[in-house]
Amino acid sequence: MANTATRSFLQVAVTEEATPPLRVVQIEGLVILKIIKHCKELSPALVTGQLLGLDVGSVLEVTNCFPFPIREEDEEVEAEGANYQLEMMRCLREVNVDNNTVGWYQSTLFGSFQTGGLIETFMNYQENIRRCVCIIYDPSRANQGVLAFFKGADAF
Template structure:
């Protein structure tokens, strides 16, 4: 038994050392996530992801939604936890994978990089070291994109946040930037043989249908305008954070100057006391406490959001230009 326990511990340790590099999701899970997020628009929803952790691949085989707190007013965290445990107990009775591997959530125009997301990761990391979050954006999916992203926190940033060291000094020493917060993992959608066979039967013979022509629909001006508005708001928020940091440095310099003046005065007073044969006073100011350096967490999140919105503007503009060129060539023919 001792040998088995030792082997099991070695296997567990080796498993935790292997980073997750790929996420494999069942097609039914993708359909359930999309259905849940679209049905509850414009409210944001979340749900649990269940599956298997195999080496560098995280397999997601089942999911279930969390109760909508907007509809069920008065629900607390204890009720949510009881609901999750009851659902997993029921799934275990019908031989469904009931190992928690993360959660999913809906977002609006890519605005998912928030402090709440990081704190949720930390909450899951306490019991599940290799967890992921699937983010679904209905607005992006409506424009023909996949709409699903799989995220996880990078290990270096995770350790700094856990220790409460997300400050400018620590981040510069560790070489951590805003790009080192989240890691987007590749996602693979798999289906059973029966589902794949059904798709082959339903697939058309290459003839153009309405769905084919819908791909030439131009990007909605409202969507492009909304991304531009969010990007400008993020830039304004980032400037506000820069002002807060500059205020901290000014107040810190003034505070340090006052301390140095007090210390110099105390040294002169002690020199006079020594000359008079008296005991010197302590040179530690009881009222002096260094100012706490502000956290860079919100600045990092705002920077990532700004980058995300700007990339979406570039993508939407590029798609519209490509469709214009295609339509123009069709008219010329």
């Protein structure tokens, strides 16, 4: 009996090691346009949203996204935000759209996005999603003629 338990453990360990490393983050053009629109419409406010897609081998495909409502730091509002996210995921699943969370996006101003809060959020996502990505868009840089997207994947 102990031999079976050991064999199961070894199979799980081998399976986890066999996962290929993330090499490519492939983003649909519509996702980029949705992120730009959301960030520009509410600029200079900082906004965030959910990235959806598929994790296929060494490629993380980002096929859709949706914005999070702007919220204030309040438990009741925070609960509403969580309900909003779950409802959006349910609706997308019903219409057969990829509804697997693969990360999030957020806006920044003047490139100031490398903060403790970003790293903490990344760590929280990775507790639930082994491989995820964060896309950051800077609308202030876009006004200067630069399409300013930044990507963080796996670990910072």
